[in-house]
């Protein structure tokens with residue numbers, strides 16, 4: 324049986340580990356790297372190393388940043404009295420694209436999911452509560468999965484006694500959907516017509 328040279332096989336396997344990449348695509352990507360110039364291949368490999376070395380989470384909101392505090396937290400022109408709570412940092416980019424929101428964010432780092440062994444203490448919930456002084460509104464913008472819904476309810480029960488206004492994205496975001504797959508227009512509308520929780 325024919326087997327690929329070890330180094331090539333190895334690269335194919337690494338590509339296959341990436342989300343959404345099947346066998347055929349992994350092979351195509353590996354061959355692309357093989358056919359590229361040594362400089363291109365080095366630039367590619369270095370980009371992977373640099374992202375691991377230089378990107379970490381904002382001390383305040385857990386967004387990606389190269390500094391201690393992310394550019395959103397640092398921006399004093401943003402509304403400091405609004406915090407939009409999202410599941411992961413990629414959701415921030417989605418909401419930013421809508422241009423409908425100019426407050427701050429807080430990345431939970433997931434949702435409560437007993438089946439996966441993820442409890443409230445595994446998320447950045449304590450840090451969220453610590454940020455609520457002087458905050459008027461918390462917008463819950465979690466994915467509308469069962470776990471996202473349960474986490475929103477958990478958070479609103481926790482925060483309501485603190486006297487902060489809690490809102491959530493308006494319906495229009497299909498149930499069970501990931502914010503990542505909702506178009507900007509729909510997300511922008513859902514944000515604009517958000518409802519009290």
Ligand SMILES: [Zn+2]
Pocket residue numbers: 381382383384385386392393394395396397
């Ligand atoms: Zn931040």
